[in-house]
Amino acid sequence: MLIVFSGLPAVGKTTISRLLAEKTNAVYLRIDSIEQALITSGEIKQTEMGGAGYFVAYAVARDNLKLGRMVIADCVNPIELTRDAWKQIANQSASKILNIEIICSDQIEHQRRAETRKADIQNHQLPKWSDIIKHDYDKNNQVDFKIDSAQHTADESVNMIISLLKML
Known part of the structure; x- marks a missing residue:
């Protein structure tokens, strides 16, 4: 199964997805880590990144799903x-896909998180709150499960996802 977490920066995606990966022993792919590794390699500049990080993640996901x-x-x-x-990666590897969107309905809390969090990837530049609120983010019509991190702790969120996985 492929579980794809989506959502704006600082809503809690990494905290929840990393905890879920630990509890399920899943392969964990973080676009921020991949993109920072590409930048650190010197082979690509941040301004030239485009979809490169996603393409690397798609390939690694496909290999592991197979x-x-x-x-x-x-x-x-x-x-x-x-x-x-x-979705195409899941189809190509004959795998199920679960799309989980993480939101933070409390804008004050979301801003606090964005302004107080520390980068956990060496040399990674976290987006500023002003960038987050201007971030392009289309309505997600492929969401299977939505979690509001302002209403649920990371542990509660992971437990809800694990319960959902047992039903699939």
């Missing part, structure tokens, strides 16, 4: 194009 592993993708996944690509 091996029968559960894969968790942690990404903003802001547009239909990237959402369709994840």
Whole structure:
């Protein structure tokens, strides 16, 4: 199964998806880590990134899904194009896909998180609140499950997802 987490920066995607990966022993793919590695390599500049990080993640996800592993993708996944690509990866590997959107309905809390969090990837530049609120993020019509991180802790969120996985 492919589980794709989507949502704006600082809503809690990484916290929840990483915890789920730990509890399920899934392969964990984080677009921020991939993109920072590409930048650090010196082969690509941040301004030239485009979809490169996503394309790397798609390939690694496909390989692991074909091996029968559960894969968790942690990404903003802001547009239909990237959402369709994840669906295609699942189809190509004969895997189910679960699209989970994380939101933070409390804008004050969302801003607090954005302004107080620390980068956990070396040299990674976290987006500023002013960038987050202007971020392109199309309505996600492929959501199977939505979690409001202002209403649920990371542990509660993961437990809800695990319960859902047992029903699939």
